[in-house]
Amino acid sequence: MNKSKFAAMVAGAGIVLAGCGGYVYTTVGGKVTGLGSGDTLTLRNEGNYLQTLYADGTFQFNVASNGNYTISVAQQPNSVNCTVANGSGKMSGEAAVNNIAVTCTPNVPLGGTVAGMTDGTSMILLNNNLYKANVTANGSFKFTDFVVSGTTYAISVGLPPVSQYCTVANGTGTASNANLPAALTSVVTCVPAVPVKFTVNGLTAGTVLTLVNTVDGYADKYAVSAPGNYLFGWSWLTGKPFNVTVDTQPTGQTCKVTGGTGVVDAANPAASANIVVDCAKT
Template identity: 40%
Template sequence: MRIKTGRVAGISFLMASALLALSACGGRVGGGGGAGPGPASSFTIGGTTSGLSGSVVLQNNGGDELSISANGGFTFAAALTNSSSYAVTVLTQPAGQTCTVASGAGTVAGANITNIAVTCAANTFTVGGTVLGLSGSVVLRNNGGNDLTVSADGSFTFSAPVAQGSPYAVTVLTQPAGQSCSVANGTGTVAGANVGDVTVSCAANTFTVGGTISGLSGT
């Protein structure tokens, strides 16, 4: 049986066209035009902690909790994709301290987030009490400074707070004219609450009256 030359040429042309089409599709029959896009890039969220003296627990976006026990850099475990939002907050404060977060919220913009600042400081509390029996003006002092002039009976509070765990010592710097004031409960250590039980009691100065007897021969 003889095959005509024209038919052979036509078959060869069709086979060549099919091979070219297969090559253009990446050599895969029924393929989707090559490999699909790779995984989206992800970026870390972190920053720096300063002033910490205990342990603080941070969280990002309401989860991904991170416990930190030393000052320095930190990074959350979960990375975020580009254009994702982040919001870093304090979940658990350290004992005796309060930590605040700066630059803690934003949107990932093609780079790791490293500028979140967590600053911690000791909790502070006021020191004060009550003055009784005062008829002039008395000057009180706490811890060798922070002077306070009081001119009437009633409550008083020093302007400078005292840090958690720190001592306080209230004394009388200047007595009122004609009176002497004494301090009760004036020393101690701040223990997680305002101090309000210092008592300053004032009273008029008293003096003895006396003299000399001479020439007495009886009682």
């Protein structure tokens, strides 16, 4: 019997068989419990084969009767976090292993309220500088991605609304299933602010120029690929010093900044709006 053909038959059957040449296959598996409604869990074995489950129930992978096995979570669901018990070992015979337990426990929703945001604008919030919540109106908000109970969270502003400066209060803590409301009490407050604007001249279309405005140690980067008028993503409160410099030069050109330093002033918004970047061939 062709060995590769036999192996394919065994993999599809998922039962104990002895084939030509001494190949014996059986299964390792177990049970998933606690999977949330609408969630998807993906498991992986030592051969990087995947199984996706959409509800509680049993699962199994094929393995050689004398082989090692390792079952792990390849992709976690959103509303629950799943852990694997008895997930690794070595087969000592032809009997199937069915004692692997995958237990899923609820995750914690994360959110809060937004106030002061200008109508018709939007804002991006981050958790631990990774997970995003796109906020389009004042009021309550929640992150799409839940937080694993027992882990820390830190809500910050990823990108504020245009011409506003936003701060986060009560945005850090440790998520806990024993106190779900605690992770929903962050308060994001937005107030009017002054944008930092610049004009780019002479840039060769299709090349990329990256500028950076450094304010209080924060680097607000902006990439442009054509001449024109632009404004940085962050606006600032009166009294904040701005410092606009070239972060990366475009290919074949050198760009110089004029008027790139100063202080933001709501009474004189032109102070941070007359920055000029001139580009010329090198």
